Amino acid sequence: ATTVPTTMRASVLLRQGVIEMQERPVPTAADGEVLVRVGSVGVCGSDVHYYQHGRIGDMVVTAPIVLGHEVSGTVVAVGRGVPESRVGDRVAIDPQVPCRRCRQCKSGRSNLCPFMEFYATPPFDGTFCDYVTAPADQAYTVPDSLSDESAALLEPLSVGLWAAHKAGIGPGDRVLIAGAGPIGAMCAQAVRARGATDVVVTDFVDSRRERITSFGATRALHPVTDAEEIAALRADAFIDCSGATPAVLSGIAATRGGGTVVLVGLGAEEMPLPVQLIATREINVTGVFRYIDTWPRGIELVTSGAVHLDDMVTARYPLEQVEEALNADSDPLSMKAVVVVNAPEVN
Numbered sequence: 095a096t097t098v099p100t101t102m103r104a105s106v107l108l109r110q111g112v113i114e115m116q117e118r119p120v121p122t123a124a125d126g127e128v129l130v131r132v133g134s135v136g137v138c139g140s141d142v143h144y145y146q147h148g149r150i151g152d153m154v155v156t157a158p159i160v161l162g163h164e165v166s167g168t169v170v171a172v173g174r175g176v177p178e179s180r181v182g183d184r185v186a187i188d189p190q191v192p193c194r195r196c197r198q199c200k201s202g203r204s205n206l207c208p209f210m211e212f213y214a215t216p217p218f219d220g221t222f223c224d225y226v227t228a229p230a231d232q233a234y235t236v237p238d239s240l241s242d243e244s245a246a247l248l249e250p251l252s253v254g255l256w257a258a259h260k261a262g263i264g265p266g267d268r269v270l271i272a273g274a275g276p277i278g279a280m281c282a283q284a285v286r287a288r289g290a291t292d293v294v295v296t297d298f299v300d301s302r303r304e305r306i307t308s309f310g311a312t313r314a315l316h317p318v319t320d321a322e323e324i325a326a327l328r329a330d331a332f333i334d335c336s337g338a339t340p341a342v343l344s345g346i347a348a349t350r351g352g353g354t355v356v357l358v359g360l361g362a363e364e365m366p367l368p369v370q371l372i373a374t375r376e377i378n379v380t381g382v383f384r385y386i387d388t389w390p391r392g393i394e395l396v397t398s399g400a401v402h403l404d405d406m407v408t409a410r411y412p413l414e415q416v417e418e419a420l421n422a423d424s425d426p427l428s429m430k431a432v433v434v435v436n437a438p439e440v441n
């Protein structure tokens with residue numbers, strides 16, 4: 095059996111803009127939990143936001159916090175009620191821990207549970223550290239063919255899978271996606287996996303438009319110079335992954351009657367909506383907040399080769415360089431920065 099040390103390394107955000115390596119006690123797996131030795135952690139825009147601004151909306155960093163929530167690793171210990179045989183499993187963790195008892199949880203909307211605990215959302219520590227605990231049923235065993243990095247990126251893929259689900263994408267659909275960042279790329283791959291045949295992604299950034307055709311897009315358009323082509327799309331669904339008001343407005347206008355608009359981007363807090371157009375075209379507008387139970391499907395899609403996650407990684411950093419990883423994320427040439435907390439063990 096693996097010996098688990100009593101202390102570990104943790105990269106801690108002390109306050110806005112200040113990160114420090116600390117030695118912390120290794121957590122213990124409570125009843126029903128597993129203790130996971132962290133492998134890879136993807137850097138998310140929300141980590142960068144907490145680092146740069148110290149808050150996201152009303153979620154404020156008032157005490158030191160460990161960031162990071164896109165995580166994979168290896169089970170090294172189990173709590174009571176979890177079979178010992180899980181030790182050694184390579185896992186990807188669904189970081190949403192809902193209460194499982196409230197009305198939202200019981201009615202199949204656990205992502206909206208008001209008592210949610212989520213890595214790296216104050217006051218809960220995240221995964222830029224050597225060991226984390228998770229409910230055993232949320233640590234999904236991944237096949238050997240999946241790299242630690244792919245396993246970690248099942249988290250942002252999950253946002254794409256849930257958005258594609260909310261958009262009701264089916265075979266032959268035409269989908270417009272605004273924003274060719276990591277989330278736009280996840281959505282593009284997710285809608286392709288559901289059978290969409292025409293996937294149009296827009297972005298201002300040339301390099302992002304060029305790259306997105308390797309990640310699900312069949313066409314990449316410029317929001318301004320290709321505005322006419324976008325306006326004439328009559329898409330079955332529009333998924334906003336930009337958070338930008340002009341993108342949302344042109345996306346709604348490009349959606350066919352009876353089509354669906356899914357708002358994933360969290361940018362502008364408020365924006366004017368073309369309500370007459372939404373009414374007369376009977377457009378369904380909905381939001382997306384994370385995902386529900388998407389890991390099994392994500393593992394299947396990556397294993398079968400329908401979705402590519404490894405190619406999305408544009409930079410790697412050791413745990414000591416979390417700050418560099420967070421700064422790298424704002425470079426438009428970067429797609430996905432990953433912190434390799436513990437390299438895979440060679441056997």
Ligand code: NAD
Nearest residue numbers: 273275276277296297317336337338341359360382383384
């Ligand atoms: P990102 O900033 O890397 O990508 C956004 C892209 O949109 C950029 O490439 C930018 O150039 C592009 N863009 C800006 N204005 C545009 C316009 N008018 N038309 C087309 N493209 C435009 O961000 P990301 O990490 O890919 O995340 C995308 C969004 O999704 C963010 O707002 C993030 O907060 C949100 N998000 C939401 C959830 C959720 O559960 N709802 C989960 C994860 C991320």
Ligand code: ZN
Nearest residue numbers: 193196199207
């Ligand atoms: Zn709940």
